[in-house]
Amino acid sequence: MTPRWRTLLLVLAGLVILPGVWRVAMALPPFGAPTSPYGQAVNALVPSLRHVSNMVSAVNFDVRGFDTLGEEFMLLCAVTGTVLILRGGRGEDRRAKAGRIAGRALEPRSDATVLICRMFGVFTLVFGFYVTLHATATPGGGFQGGVVVASGLLLVYLGEGYRGWRRIARAPVLDGLEGGGALLFALAGLLPVVLGRAYLENVLPLGTVKDILSGGLMLVENVGVAFAVAGGFAMIMVEFMEETRATQSEVEE
Amino acid sequence: MTLLLAALLLLTAASGLGVVLTRDPRRQVFALSANGVVLTLLFLALQAPDVALSELAVGTAATPLLFLVTLVAVRINKSRR
Numbered sequence: 001m002t003p004r005w006r007t008l009l010l011v012l013a014g015l016v017i018l019p020g021v022w023r024v025a026m027a028l029p030p031f032g033a034p035t036s037p038y039g040q041a042v043n044a045l046v047p048s049l050r051h052v053s054n055m056v057s058a059v060n061f062d063v064r065g066f067d068t069l070g071e072e073f074m075l076l077c078a079v080t081g082t083v084l085i086l087r088g089g090r091g092e093d094r095r096a097k098a099g100r101i102a103g104r105a106l107e108p109r110s111d112a113t114v115l116i117c118r119m120f121g122v123f124t125l126v127f128g129f130y131v132t133l134h135a136t137a138t139p140g141g142g143f144q145g146g147v148v149v150a151s152g153l154l155l156v157y158l159g160e161g162y163r164g165w166r167r168i169a170r171a172p173v174l175d176g177l178e179g180g181g182a183l184l185f186a187l188a189g190l191l192p193v194v195l196g197r198a199y200l201e202n203v204l205p206l207g208t209v210k211d212i213l214s215g216g217l218m219l220v221e222n223v224g225v226a227f228a229v230a231g232g233f234a235m236i237m238v239e240f241m242e243e244t245r246a247t248q249s250e251v252e253e
Numbered sequence: 254m255t256l257l258l259a260a261l262l263l264l265t266a267a268s269g270l271g272v273v274l275t276r277d278p279r280r281q282v283f284a285l286s287a288n289g290v291v292l293t294l295l296f297l298a299l300q301a302p303d304v305a306l307s308e309l310a311v312g313t314a315a316t317p318l319l320f321l322v323t324l325v326a327v328r329i330n331k332s333r334r
Contacts, residue, residue: 031254032254032299054303056303099325099326099329100329100332101328101329101332102332131306139302139303139306140302140303140306141303143307144303144306144307144310147306147307147310147311147315148306148310150310150315151310151314151315154314154315154318233315236319237315237318237319240318240319240322240323240326241322243322243323243326244322244325244326244329
């Protein structure tokens with residue numbers, strides 16, 4: 001099929017679909033209209049039921065906590081698969097040299113980069129912990145906090161170079177964080193079962209609204225998610241970065 | 254819909270188009286990152302700070318980094334042969 005015919009077919013298909021699209025688009029609720037009864041119910045009930053002011057965390061860790069457990073293990077599987085494919089080969093040694101592209105000059109890291117990364121790396125890591133710890137009070141939570149911590153580690157790499165970064169981001173520790181976090185979430189769900197209640201039922205004391213220690217069992221699940229996400233993202237970065245290292249034979253040359 | 258939202262939605266469309274129309278993979282990574290920043294601002298303006306945080310960390314830092322590292326690894330492997 002020539003490009004001209006393809007364009008003609010696209011225009012024709014567009015013309016055929018257009019009336020239907022128009023009808024559906026006109027029948028949609030107006031932009032930003034809060035019509036979801038589920039959302040309204042959560043906003044009205046959850047602050048008094050669970051003593052939590054961040055509804056997103058409440059939905060994720062309590063109202064549909066079991067779904068989040070599934071997502072947690074999806075992440076675990078994805079990270080494990082990536083690691084299985086990429087581990088081995090090269091770059092396992094923390095001091096491994098960077099791979100070279102022939103005929104390309106090596107630019108040293110500028111002082112400005114080091115300065116900015118040393119300043120913002122620390123801030124980013126602290127902000128990640130803050131976002132994680134205040135999951136039930138302010139926007140954010142385990143996932144966001146974990147990803148922010150992982151990007152803080154990335155700033156460490158940019159500022160300190162591969163060796164300094166690998167000294168902090170150690171593979172066994174990251175593996176433990178990843179698996180341990182998911183395990184913590186699963187075990188937190190078993191605690192109510194031991195007490196004779198339903199899986200993931202919120203049995204811990206709920207605390208006061210807007211307090212850092214509010215939400216009961218949500219806090220434990222949240223920490224589990226934060227560990228798993230930070231460990232998982234950092235692990236994937238380590239494995240990807242190892243692929244840019246020189247192979248053993250190149251180092252020996 | 255306020256002027257701010259309209260402007261951000263237009264910017265989203267423009268930056269998304271930028272990602273599609275960029276042909277060089279290395280530049281495309283940065284276009285993708287820019288698209289992530291615009292989406293972060295849009296989510297923030299729509300009062301969804303949770304999603305904005307995730308988008309900022311995953312969409313503008315983690316994903317572009319993985320693409321960049323992959324491109325580096327491909328180039329290094331090419332120069333080995």
